[in-house]
Amino acid sequence: METQQMTTLAGVLDKKMNRQLKQYLDICARCAICKDACHQYVATQDFKYLPARRAELIRQIYKKYFTKTGEFVPALYEARDPDENLLDELYESAYACTGCRRCMYYCPFSIDTAWILSVAKAILIAAGKGNEMLGQLADAALFKSDNFEMFKDVIVDGFKDIELQVKELTGDPDAEIPVDKQGADILYVALAGAHSILPAAVIFHEAKASWTLSYFEAANYGYFFGDAVKARQIADRFMDEAKRLGVKEVVITECGHAYRVAEIFHEAWSGEKHSFKVRHILEVIDEYITDGRITVRPDAITEPVTYHDPCQVGRNGGIFEQPRNIVCALASDFRDMTPNREQQWCCGGGGGLVAISEMDEFRLKSGTIKAEQIKATGARIIASPCENCRLQMEGLNDSMELGIEVKAIMDLVLEAMPLAGSSAKVTPTD
Amino acid sequence: MSEEMKADLDLDLKGLLCPMPMVKVSQNIASVPVGGTIRAVATDPGSMADIPAWAKSTGNEVISAEKVDGEFVFMVKRLK
Amino acid sequence: METFLYITAVYGVYLGIGVFVIGMAWRTYQWATTPKSPVRLGMFPKPKTGAARVLKMLKDTLIAPQSARIEPLMWAFAFAFHVAALGAFVGHGRLIHEFTPLVNWLGEDGMATFAAWSGGTAGILMLAAVVFWIARRTFGPFKQLSVPEDYLLLALLFGVIIMGDHMRFVGTIHAATYREWFQSLLVFKPEIPDDILRSTTGWSLGAHMLFTDLFLIYFPFSKLVHAIGAFSANLVRSE
Ligand code: HEM
Ligand code: SF4
Ligand code: SF4
Numbered sequence A: 001m002e003t004q005q006m007t008t009l010a011g012v013l014d015k016k017m018n019r020q021l022k023q024y025l026d027i028c029a030r031c032a033i034c035k036d037a038c039h040q041y042v043a044t045q046d047f048k049y050l051p052a053r054r055a056e057l058i059r060q061i062y063k064k065y066f067t068k069t070g071e072f073v074p075a076l077y078e079a080r081d082p083d084e085n086l087l088d089e090l091y092e093s094a095y096a097c098t099g100c101r102r103c104m105y106y107c108p109f110s111i112d113t114a115w116i117l118s119v120a121k122a123i124l125i126a127a128g129k130g131n132e133m134l135g136q137l138a139d140a141a142l143f144k145s146d147n148f149e150m151f152k153d154v155i156v157d158g159f160k161d162i163e164l165q166v167k168e169l170t171g172d173p174d175a176e177i178p179v180d181k182q183g184a185d186i187l188y189v190a191l192a193g194a195h196s197i198l199p200a201a202v203i204f205h206e207a208k209a210s211w212t213l214s215y216f217e218a219a220n221y222g223y224f225f226g227d228a229v230k231a232r233q234i235a236d237r238f239m240d241e242a243k244r245l246g247v248k249e250v251v252i253t254e255c256g257h258a259y260r261v262a263e264i265f266h267e268a269w270s271g272e273k274h275s276f277k278v279r280h281i282l283e284v285i286d287e288y289i290t291d292g293r294i295t296v297r298p299d300a301i302t303e304p305v306t307y308h309d310p311c312q313v314g315r316n317g318g319i320f321e322q323p324r325n326i327v328c329a330l331a332s333d334f335r336d337m338t339p340n341r342e343q344q345w346c347c348g349g350g351g352g353l354v355a356i357s358e359m360d361e362f363r364l365k366s367g368t369i370k371a372e373q374i375k376a377t378g379a380r381i382i383a384s385p386c387e388n389c390r391l392q393m394e395g396l397n398d399s400m401e402l403g404i405e406v407k408a409i410m411d412l413v414l415e416a417m418p419l420a421g422s423s424a425k426v427t428p429t430d
Numbered sequence B: 001m002s003e004e005m006k007a008d009l010d011l012d013l014k015g016l017l018c019p020m021p022m023v024k025v026s027q028n029i030a031s032v033p034v035g036g037t038i039r040a041v042a043t044d045p046g047s048m049a050d051i052p053a054w055a056k057s058t059g060n061e062v063i064s065a066e067k068v069d070g071e072f073v074f075m076v077k078r079l080k
Numbered sequence C: 001m002e003t004f005l006y007i008t009a010v011y012g013v014y015l016g017i018g019v020f021v022i023g024m025a026w027r028t029y030q031w032a033t034t035p036k037s038p039v040r041l042g043m044f045p046k047p048k049t050g051a052a053r054v055l056k057m058l059k060d061t062l063i064a065p066q067s068a069r070i071e072p073l074m075w076a077f078a079f080a081f082h083v084a085a086l087g088a089f090v091g092h093g094r095l096i097h098e099f100t101p102l103v104n105w106l107g108e109d110g111m112a113t114f115a116a117w118s119g120g121t122a123g124i125l126m127l128a129a130v131v132f133w134i135a136r137r138t139f140g141p142f143k144q145l146s147v148p149e150d151y152l153l154l155a156l157l158f159g160v161i162i163m164g165d166h167m168r169f170v171g172t173i174h175a176a177t178y179r180e181w182f183q184s185l186l187v188f189k190p191e192i193p194d195d196i197l198r199s200t201t202g203w204s205l206g207a208h209m210l211f212t213d214l215f216l217i218y219f220p221f222s223k224l225v226h227a228i229g230a231f232s233a234n235l236v237r238s239e
Helices: A003-016 A019-027 A033-037 A039-044 A051-066 A068-072 A084-096 A102-106 A113-126 A132-146 A148-170 A198-206 A221-225 A228-245 A256-270 A281-290 A321-330 A357-366 A368-377 A387-399 A409-416 B020-031 B047-058 C002-033 C050-062 C065-070 C072-095 C100-136 C140-145 C148-169 C175-186 C194-198 C201-221 C223-236
Strands: A186-189 A211-213 A249-252 A277-280 A305-307 A381-383 A405-407 B009-013 B037-042 B061-068 B071-077
Touching (some): A039 A368, A051 A068, A051 A084, A051 C140, A102 A113, A221 A256, A249 A256, A387 A405, B009 B020, C002 C223, C050 C223, C072 C175, C148 C201, C175 C194
16 A cells, blocks of 8 residues: 555544544553453454454554654554555454443443544545445435435325324324424434334324424434444434424434434534434333323233343433333333343444344354343343344344344334224234 | 346345345345346335435436335346 | 662653653643544443532542453452552652651651551562563463553563562661662752662662663653543543
8 A cells, every 4th residue: 555545544543633532542551351341352252353452453553653652663552554454454343343332331441442443434434445335325315315306205105104004003083294394392303114103103193292203314324334424414414404393302213323423423513502402212202101191001011021221322322211111111020131221231233233244143143142131031022222233133033042022112112002093013014 | 017027136125124125235236247137125115215315326226116015116227 | 880870760760750740741731732522422321410520530540440340350450559559659758758757656666667568568569460460461362452562561560669679678778778869869969878889789779760760761652641541531431
């Protein structure tokens, strides 16, 4: 690789530099306390997945290009150029990381390895080595908003189909899925799939909420890809909609990373304070149940149920209790996993990994610990909000024959609600 | 029309939730030759926007996208 | 020996302390002037108030309870090392001024016994931790993760500690004599007492100081800047 190009790549690190990153790169003691925090390292014992090692690759560039000692005595730090070899290693370490930040939880200095790896991805993208699939998915999402007129009718048609099911379920012929409704209280941002729209629509209807559905999905492959600009643009699609409609709050569907992007990242990225609140749908549902705006049958589920905290919802999003409240309100035998909440093991499905087929085998292997945890509870149903987590756990269910049912929390709520309409169980996926 | 055309690859994407149908099409596009086609059947209505958007942004072509008995049938042609 | 001691125990000390202080100040200045990321990197659950945040930061930094849970043995050695190092650092304060209240309380003999015990314990603990770390870094993933810097630091530390322990356990020179030397440094009229020059322990002091000087000089350019960075990085955890 040309020296010129390597300097350019190192320049990406400089552009992304900030105080936290600099400290992380300066202070890591290479004590490897983080090694047993990472499900991928624990399951594979493969050095390239050791959290500090992943970050070390960036540190090698940093030492070489941005510290005098590393420039003059590179051997002392194993400082390196961002050449092909390093980039290949970086690719494997960075795109495998699910961003669960369990390593950060245990590190004595709270070093955010996932954050360092977001810079790694920026360098890879600059080198033309970003993950192709994640990049395509990000581009497709942006294409949809850039050429919105082309897709609007198809999108609305899809909503109409779901609306029919809402009418049927609620027994209310006037029930609707409002779209583009000026002055609604809530802008609900779902995923492209019906499964995240239908139960929410029924719940909003029953709670008599003033809401409207976003044209765009909350999922953000720009974030997984590691392109902060695209990630922001993808989130802008519904944030701009929220501004335009003048809503009081944006409610994000169960999906974990989408919530974190909306609640934690977006304001910082856009440099603008939101004029509305951002909440997670489960916060809203928990409130509806507590306030009696919707009711659920307390014994709707008698089989043992457990709950998986998605990393981006729990440790990184701060929502621990609401989903448990909801599950406990409708299930008689709730069993938490050990460990749970902020210490929860990552299931292995985050970081966009479920979309990368080359990683399928590795991904399922990295879920071994999660599978053992689930087994230990003896639960028959595992409830979890995040789409990626559920896909992963379904994979684990098949590959490790766990004999469990993987459920979204909203689906459980829907099943537990006494509805006036057809009592036939409707699962949008059938 | 999609019924008559013989695709190089048939993908059953029924039951998959968005964006997985789009992901699967994208993952499989390399396995048909340039100019070849994939016939994909999905059940998630979101795929009606997702798959065409993916095709446009990656420079491929959706020859047809139809709703047949509650299923969504796509003919996707690999252009490059 | 005189030349050796003047290099290590006089000029080296000035150089070491100078580089250390300026280096750490420079490093801190660099951090302070690099703009913060606008993205909040904290994790949950987060303390609600500013005071609670600071308390949590201090707990995470000084006790590191999460690290203790995931690798208790490593934590135990690291904790022992840092506490002992702090103890040894404070103990070296005797070189500047005798801890008079302590002497009044314990008596001359009592002080000597106390110093022997506390200094000795600290020296042994530090040695044990460094040996443990060197051993840990010689196999498996720890070896793969280690870079020469890690061994350099541990080697320097090993030198500092082993020679310090040698002076403590084998050497025959008393604290008062060392104090004479150190105070002469403080007033910039460096002088090495004859007692030291005449004793073989002088060589131990020279070696102890050689390693210490090198350690201090390298400190600000090494991962040991975590001595300051740990506090701010742990504060980020709850922002
Ligand atoms: C107060 C918060 C601090 C924390 C949480 C902390 C934590 C750690 C950890 C986890 C190691 C890893 C050891 C290894 O595996 O090699 C370490 C090493 C070390 N720390 Fe600290 N430290 C702190 C403060 C300090 C201070 C104030 C000093 C200053 C003298 C210091 C000096 C050292 C030394 C000399 C080592 C051994 C270096 C090595 O392993 O190469 N630390 N520390
Ligand atoms: S636990 Fe923290 S300081 Fe230790 S090696 Fe891992 S990232 Fe570095
Ligand atoms: S963020 Fe999670 S997946 Fe990534 S290195 Fe840390 S523990 Fe491993």
